[in-house]
Amino acid sequence: MNSVWWASEDFWRKMAVWLTAVMTVVLILLTFDTVKQITAGSERVPAYSAINHRIYYRFDSSRNMQVPVIGDSAPLFGTSLSEEDAEALVSKGKLTTQAKNCMNCHTLLGNGAYYAPDLTKAWLDPAWGSEAAREQLMVNFLLDPHTNARGYGTGRKMPNLGITEEEAHGVVAFLKWMSTIDTNGFPRNFTPISQEGDR
Amino acid sequence: MNAGIQESSNLTGGQKLAVKYYTVAVVLFVAQILFGLLSGLKYLQPDFLYEVLDFNVTRMVHINAMIVWMLFGFMGAIYWLVEEESETELVGLKLGNLAFWVLTSAVTVVVLVYLFVQVGPAEMSTIWFIGEGREYIEAPRWADIGIVICLLVFMYNIAATFMKGKWSGISGVLVLDLVALAGLYVAGMYYTPNISMDQYWWWWVVHLWVEATWEVLVGCIMAWGLIKTLGANRKIVTTWLYIEVALMLGAGILGLGHHYFWIGTPEYWLGIGGFFSALEPVPLVAMVVHAVYDSGVHGSKNSNHPALAWLIAHAFGNFFGGGVWGFMHTLPQINLYTHGTQWTTSHGHLAFFGAYATINIAMFYIALQRWRGNVYMSAGLPGNGWKWKWALSLLCTGVVGMTMALLVSGYEQAFVERALGGSTWAAYFEAQRGTWYVQGMYWRQIFGYVTAAGLVLLIWDLLTIGLREKRSMVVPTDHVVVTA
Secondary structure, eight states, rough: OOSOOOOOOOOHHHHHHHHHHHHHHHHHHHHHHHHHHSTTTSSOOOGGGGGGGEEEEEEEEETEEEEEEEEEOGGGOOOOOOOHHHHHHHHHHHHHHHHTTGGTSSSTTTTEOOSSSOOTGGOGGGGGOOHHHHHHHHHHHHHTTTTTOOTTOOOOOOOOOOHHHHHHHHHHHHHHTTTSOOTOOOOOTTOOOOOOOOO | OOOSSGGGGGSOOOHHHHHHHHHHHHHHHHHHHHHHHHHHHHHHOTTTTTTTTHHHHHHHHHHHHHHHHHHHHHHEEEEEHHHHHSOOOOOTHHHHHHHHHHHHHHHHHHHHHHHHTTOOOOSSHHHHHTTOOOOTSSOOOOHHHHHHHHHHHHHHHHHHHHHHHOOOHHHHHHHHHHHHHHHHGGGGGGSSSSHHHHHHHHHHHHHHHIIIIIHHHHHHHHHHHHHHHHOOOHHHHHHHHHHHHHHHHHHHHHHGGGSSSSSSSTTTTHHHHHHHHTTTTHHHHHHHHHHHHHHHHTTOOOOOOOOOOHHHHHHHHHHIIIIIHHHTTTSSSHHHHHTTTTTHHHHHHHHHHIIIIIHHHHHHHHHHHHHTTTTBBBBSSSSGGHHHHHHHHHHHHHHOOEEEEEHHHHHHHIIIIIIIITTOOOHHHHHHHHHHHHHHHHHHHHHHHHHHHHHHHHHHHHHHHHTOOSSBBOOOOOOOOOOO
16 A cells, blocks of 8 residues: 555655654744743834833835834823833733723734724824824823714713723723734734824 | 433533533523524614613624533533544543633623623723633633633543543644643633724634634534544544644734734735735635535535534535635735725634534534434435535525624725725715615515524424434445446
8 A cells, every 4th residue: 555655655654743843942042032032022022111102103115014113202191110110100001992892893013803993003093183182082081982972873882891090091002002013014004093203 | 221312321521511411502502592683683774772681792702602601512522522533532521611610601701791791991800800802802801711710621631531541643733732822712811902902812712713714623623523424534634624723823823913913013914914824725626625525425425414514514614714715805905995995804704604603503413413312314314314404595595694794794895985085084984875875774684584494403403303213324335436
């Protein structure tokens, strides 16, 4: 039956073992590099204190994509935070998004459910109107999504999830920080809110 | 052996345990479809059960019930085959039963908390006791630990039984795969404020389960199923299994990279992920060839028509759902526009059904045949086997219909929201209001009802097939039909 080596059981057993082993080793090596590059405080995934700054996008012609830029000082809720306090606030917001199960309606970095809009660039969305009113509008929306509903004629409304003021501030900080992540140009052609100092 | 009636004395210890797993699997399958229908309905009637059972809850139960019923199905399948394959009795039957009840109780508590508590404050206690809020692995941490312990007990039971009895190619692959399956789940038990890091490890569980270890697992079940139903030659089947493992893990492990395009991870993943995930359909083609070839050389003479039909549905469903639908949007140049749209839903529906629901259903039929006394289940069943044939047709039509409808919505969304609208919230909602998008959602719901009808019929057939059947099973042989 095993007249040819490439159809033999033995050959494919070895192939299965070797290919799996080699690919696993390659994945582990790449993981070491990737984890270094996505640790908060790196070039691609900035430090949490980036929330003390204005965030905007610049088209990078060499990469042919928009990249986030951390600009001048623009503290969130008027207070500049230390690295530890910024991390604590962003963490509160991230934990809120998990505790309220946001990901089963929204997408974050494009992952999640598709019943509600992507949150990757929520901080920079033109829907907030003006840069000055944005953070308060976001907090108001999270605290009272009924009064501040934004369904754009689809009839879909965010439910009231019992988010506290502290949690709402955390979520806004988390969303602002998420908008600084270099997502290789995703989503393509995103049109940000117009901000002072845009270029 | 008493034929034509359901008797547990027809089963071995491991098989009785398998039947328990299968029972829970079917209950959860019903829950999956029910909560899927509710979730789909919310796109059409957003006020339906608003702030009672919101979309985030119904959708979470929909996808979790799916993951868990498939896992219960796989565990059942392995308990079913382990004693025959190892030619000895299960070493830890009591322990296996205990783990089954612990796991089933844990799943029940988790679902009740999902439905009645739903969300919690932004504290680690919510992560530990209510839910982790991370798609697919929402189960709270206490349940995660329970799942890993139950998987370890399961792994011990299977590995130790093979060690006591006899090893084979299939069992070797199976046990190694179970080690990876249990180990990978641990990568999901992790909290970090860093969303990029979070999603990096989250995909280790989600991708490396469903696109690697689960695929290998169903490869093993398929190999055993073909031997069982067709009497396929073990050496040929085992060689095919090795080919599939080599190609599946050769492509699938680094194919993980297609989830690392846009989450903050470095640009080299665009090339690596694109290249290796484009190769992921290859082993699925191998599976189709293998299943169809084996059926052909046996002239489709087999011991269990419904089971073989579902095995063939698995081969094609896995190839189209996982392979073709995955490939369609896996290259980064396309995925940039389709990532996070209904394209993914379209792919998800066909892939999970095609790759995993089908093979579990095939195994249900193999189990029922023996449970009812090795009864006849080949051609010429009462009523020409209309129930299983209609159940198969309705389930396949329902899922393929949903897949097509969601794809239309997905195309519209990718064009209107992403390509034209600049991906703002206003563009998102413009796409959601679009006529073609809305039509897609209506058709998805209609085909959802077709799927539900198929499931009702399937359960009716599972409860009745082979009862009062006095003919005995056609014994498959390794006889190859030679045509001139």
